[in-house]
Amino acid sequence: MIEFRMPSLGADMEDGTLVEWLVKPGAAVKRGDIIAQVDTQKGLIDIEIFEEGVVKELLVGEGEKVPVGKTLAVLDSTEHRVGIKASPLAKRMAAEKDIDLALVTGTGEGGAITKEDVEKAAAAVISAKIEKTAQVDEKKEATELLETSSARHNIRQAIASAMSKSNREIPHYYLETKIDLTRSLAWLTETNRERTVKNRLLPVVLLIRAVALALKKVPELNAWYENGLVKKEEINIGFVVSLRGGGVMIPAIRDAGGKSLDELMTALNDMIPRARAMKLRSSELVNTTITITSLGEGQVELVYGVIYPPQVALVGFGAILEQPWAENGMLNVRKTVSVTLAADHRATDGMTGSRFLTELNSLLQTPGSL
């Protein structure tokens, strides 16, 4: 069963008036069909549906004004791996080789998956298995090799689908604050001065460590939303790594709460190059409990992230910039970072987020304790 809700057509939209239904109960709809017209502050908007199904019941009458998120109609789902286009031979081979066609990129006519695509995927699975065997003693965890250009394409698709789902399903709320990093950066400069280049720390490690510690105080944000809030014991922080060719990988730093600054830096040194080479382990891609995105360099101050479902929060750090800073009646120039929290309003409320950001700020003012 699919609930079709009043969509949010912009952060400022609170409600909309359903002007006209373009479908009736019993109608079969597919992704991209326009099923209703809604009057908003931005004018009359055609509303698309993003799932496939049969309209079961229309819950809101024409002319009714309803808030964003209100269920407008219910549909019976008919979606069974819709959209996978594969040749009969490719399907047969995939079944024989136990390959999930959803993970294969088609290169045939109209993007259809062909025999060759399945063979490539099968080869990738074999090399992944070899990799896995090789690592079994070293790491007792399932490993999976993401490879080839089709992986890059899959990543794009995965991002598209996860982000669409997120925007569709998660009512995000955003909080932001500006944090003075003077103390943290001074501490970092001091500590790095004594370190050789191999052991040097990047500012982002302080941020990650502070997030992990803040989450221990505000565990509601280290959670999944699955029919309600499910708090997670281990803090597995997904760290957004941009790929040079476009796309992102979000490997998780396992048990970030239990790792020191040095261990976090080691984890990044290990993970980031592998993420860029798209050679992550499956365990680094699942079980993530919260995501951090850091814009790093550049001049962009703020990032409003899209939560990666089923997580309930995403912490975004803007660039570290010099800003005018008023404190104790004095105006000064400080190195600051703007932090944004995107959180799932089904799971938590602004107060939770506010406690988190406050805690984060206070941790970053006492870098010695990190």
Next chain:
Amino acid sequence: MKEEEIRQLVCQLLKQVAPDSEPEKLAEDDIIRDVLGIDSFDALQFLMALDERTGVDIPEEDYGKISTLAKVVEYVGRKIIRFPEDHHPCRF
């Protein structure tokens, strides 16, 4: 180690850090990070590799002195004392 060798080594290490970029096309005065799209993480990886190959450990306060190809080459050329035998550039 001659200037040209250092330049080659720098380009090679940059390429390792940012495989899609074209460090060999860098002009002497290009700001490396901007032109090659290198972030702080990449930069650190580069410095680690440079340290390993040349023994030159560039402290943070000197990061501003190595922003261009010309500057890195000059900086490394000045700081390099001896090239470790087992890391000779001619061997790669």
Next chain:
Amino acid sequence: MANENNTISITYREAIKQALRDALRADERVFLMGEDVGRYGGAFAVSKGLLEEFGPDRIMDTPLSESGFVGAGIGAAIAGMRPVVEVMTVNFSLLAMDQIVNNAATLLHMSGGQVNVPVVIRMNSGLGRQLAAQHSHSWESFYAHIPGLKVLSAGTHEDARGMLLAALKEPDPVVIFEYTAMLNLEGKIPAGAGIVEIQKAAIRREGKDISIITYGPGVYKSLEAANELAKLGIDAEVVDLRVLRPLDESCFLQSVRKTHRALVVEEAWRSVSISAEISSRIMEQAFYELDAPVHRLCGVEVPMPYPKHLEDISVPQAGDIVNMIKKILQHD
């Protein structure tokens, strides 16, 4: 002319004439009848000189009455002769269709197996040289539709040379399609070429990437296309159907099972055509072997135009086959 490989160069027209001559020499019951086959030497000069060689009893000019002379041929066959009836073009054969479909094809069945009709009907098919809409069509499918007929398509010189001889050994009616456009084409055949078998389709070129399934002029065009494709690294297999009824489906199905892709090429109109039948059978019997939809290249569905340039583009050419296959294989 014989060369060191013991093959000879021969035109398609000459190959048919040699077949006729062989047939007339081999069996006294064989005779040729049709419009202008005698004195004029055949509308397409296929039987030139045969009247002089075999006389008017065996090379028989007929009035312009397809229904009449095809019927006469059927009668002669029933009476024990081995007539070869030439119908100038498939367009004209419609006048004789009643005789072919209602008589030749049915009598064995309706007589409870008592009356065989060993007639051979040859007709020219396809475009020639600007003969326009009443002389140029490809209606193999009309006859391939009819149970009781054997329908052959001579797409190569060897088949032009040998199919007639095999057809005359059949106890039942055989329709042979010859191709106006190929009459002047030179080809190589073995020096001792003669009778060929007429049960099976033939692989004219082996390949692994795609099966081009075709007949008639599609054969040489597909071979030409395959040579072009080879330069691009695409290895096409060319299947010559040869026997349009009953279809030798095991041949093309086996080919598709190997290459996993099929393009059916014919000059005939697409709708309700031989290619439609082939495509259907592939779907029915080799669906799970397909790595791409079965594609077809067929004649444009218009009455054949007169101007040369329009005639040329109304049927698939080698270049069209190349382009289509590049598309199917997503070759950049």
